Amino acid sequence: MRKLIARIRSEDGSAAVEFVLLAIPLFIPIILFISSFADVSDKESIARTLARESIRGFVLSREDLSAHSTAHKIAAQGATALGLDAREVSSMRVSIQCEAWPCISPRNRISLTITFDSTQGNRKIRATAEEFLSPWV
Numbered sequence: 001m002r003k004l005i006a007r008i009r010s011e012d013g014s015a016a017v018e019f020v021l022l023a024i025p026l027f028i029p030i031i032l033f034i035s036s037f038a039d040v041s042d043k044e045s046i047a048r049t050l051a052r053e054s055i056r057g058f059v060l061s062r063e064d065l066s067a068h069s070t071a072h073k074i075a076a077q078g079a080t081a082l083g084l085d086a087r088e089v090s091s092m093r094v095s096i097q098c099e100a101w102p103c104i105s106p107r108n109r110i111s112l113t114i115t116f117d118s119t120q121g122n123r124k125i126r127a128t129a130e131e132f133l134s135p136w137v
Contacts, residue, residue: 050079
C-alpha cells in the first residue's frame with residue numbers, strides 16, 4: 001500500500017501529462033485555422049481554373065450568343081467536375097465584360113469574373129481572367 005501511495009505522489013511522467021493537457025487546447029485552434037485556410041485556398045484555385053477555362057471557351061466561339069452560353073456551361077460543368085457541391089454551384093455567378101461590342105470582334109479585351117459562396121467558412125470566392133482577341137478574328 002505504501003508503494004502505491006509513494007508511486008502516486010511521485011512526479012514521474014507528470015511532464016508528459018502536463019504537456020498534453022496544455023498543448024491540446026492550443027493545437028485545436030491551429031488545426032481549425034489550417035483546415036479553413038486549406039479549404040479557401042482550394043476553392044480559390046478552383047475559381048481561377050473555372051475562370052480561365054470559361055473565358056477560353058468564350059473567345060473560341062463564333063458569335064456573342066453562343067460565347068455567353070459556352071462560358072456559362074463550362075463554368076457549371078467544370079465546377080461539378082472539380083468538386084464544388086450543389087450549393088456552391090447554384091450560388092455561382094459568371095460576369096462577362098467586353099471593352100467593345102460585339103464581344104467577339106478583333107482586338108477586343110474580354111474579362112470574365114466567377115463568384116460563388118464557399119459552404120465551409122462562409123466566404124465569397126472570386127476569380128477573374130482576361131483575354132484579348134486576335135486582330136484576325
